[in-house]
Amino acid sequence: MKASISLMVINEHRLRVRCINPEDFAIRGLGEDLLRFIHGSLTLQSSLFYSVLTATIATTPLQNAPTVIAVPGTPNRNFPNPKAERVLFNAGLSRATCLYFPLAKEDRVHFACRLLTDMSFDDGAAYNEKLIPIARDGVQPDRNVPAEFIRLLSSLMRFAMDLRRTPAELALMEPLERNCSKQISVVNDIYSWSKELRQSEKSHEEGSFLCSAVKVFSVSTSVDIDATVRILRHMIREREHIYDEIVSKVEAEGFSEAVKRYTKGLEYQMSGNELY
Template sequence: MTINSEEVRETTHVPVSALTEPSYGIQNGVSEPVLKTQVPKWRVPPSGWRALIHPLADEVAREVDGYFLEHWPFPNEKSRKTFLNAGFSRVTSLYFPLSKDDRLHFACRLLTVLFLIDDLLEHMSFADGEAYNERLIPIARGDALPDRSIPVEYIFYDLWESMRACDRKLADEVLESTFTFMRSQTDRVRTSIKSLGEYLEYRERDVGKALLSALMRFTLGLQLSKEELSSMRLLEQNCSKQISVVNDIYSWEKELQASKVLHEEGAVICSAVKVVADETNLSFHATKRVLWSMIREWEKVHDAMRDKLVATSSPAVSQDMRRYVKGLEHQMSGNEHWSRTTKRYTEPN
């Protein structure tokens, strides 16, 4: 299924004559028409990609959302509605549209619980958040049993046990990447980032790029060697930048509101929008426009690297590697579609 963007579209070329309207002024004592330029409304630059979504997206979302509505301790009906409106299973189906049918629900459950944990961490200090996550890590490994009276513990334990039962090798790769992501959530470096380069390096961990890629390999059943994964490093870094900044642009209003009401440390703003605005003295709106140009350039970089890889006939480039590279594109286009449409960002209240 292809999702056609309505907001992200090509700006129609308008002749200069259509951008001007006459007004009258006095020049050399004579009343003459003076052309006044009308600046066209700025639009998000179009992407050359279109998002895909898994054909079982709605079915799996109903199953996974129902599970969390039954087991997660939402404090009230409003929070339950907010959870449903966010569409965490939907973004997973956009990330991995070519997932094996019987593996998609694992990815949906994992990303959903990580989103829910992330929301909890916003209300905690770094120390409390770190302790919270560190308690979950041995449970995920299976080294410690969960307290069955604490939903997050048994949800985490049961999920990882079932993923290992499905495909232990690929599940273990997802596991280690998940720990990297969880530890980045309470990394104090986020409070002192001053440059875009430093920020993007941090966000490669915080956005969970390694997690998303490992989860993609799990859902698609891709078997890549360490050497093959190493050869994808530049593609991965480029993908991480695109996903991070797209997410930052669309989540900006939510993050700004959260910074005013949540825990001082848990809600600290860590966003490319703020970093670039501070560096350049541009307004937030102007900064977003600059960042959109960068996003589209990163997409072109991905296309160029992909084309170079696909053009080679070397037996060293496996079919799984080609599917992996295409999967990175699906992650980027899917993330943009979800970020643009989810009520988590469009209705942050």
């Protein structure tokens, strides 16, 4: 199904795209510095989703009128009601994917954006119970179940950027990947704290139990929440310094162009997550 698209350049740094389609769309513009999916607002009208998305050039102004491509997302899902459907779209998960991987290839990133699904609380609980022992190195993953052994973010980034690395290069990047994961995890806990706290006060259902670096650090150190958040903000900045130190050491030893692009991709992954 074709999308109806209109493009209006607002000024040298911004453009607005309106697309009409009952499916999810990834709005793409030319230019490596383009942050795809900066904002999206969705309403339900005449059984079609009208999506107005704004893309912003990160550092350089628009040189020419950009080419904008609409990429169909996942097929329509069987939502129980329009509100449930809007909840998924308003979460902006496709936008988050594009912010995570701004160096992604134009013909690949939409596949990453389609990895959106839903899961019942019971299935989610069973899924977590299966993965936690694996994360603790207590159980070996089942190689026939991709979710048990694939490192989602790093694998998605390699695919989206079309990067191929040798086994030695994969091992070389492990310290960077671990540091990146720790930075992203703490950033997520800081920004989601207020929402998680409100949810925990409403119910004790799955997802309302507080399991956050903010809570753990506060309890462990007897420091109040506001002070804990300030300390954790310093910690994530330190993680970024550690990233720079590791990259400098790897550069001194010499590495391939693919590894160079991958290290830059991890940097953007951290900043993209915080921006989202």
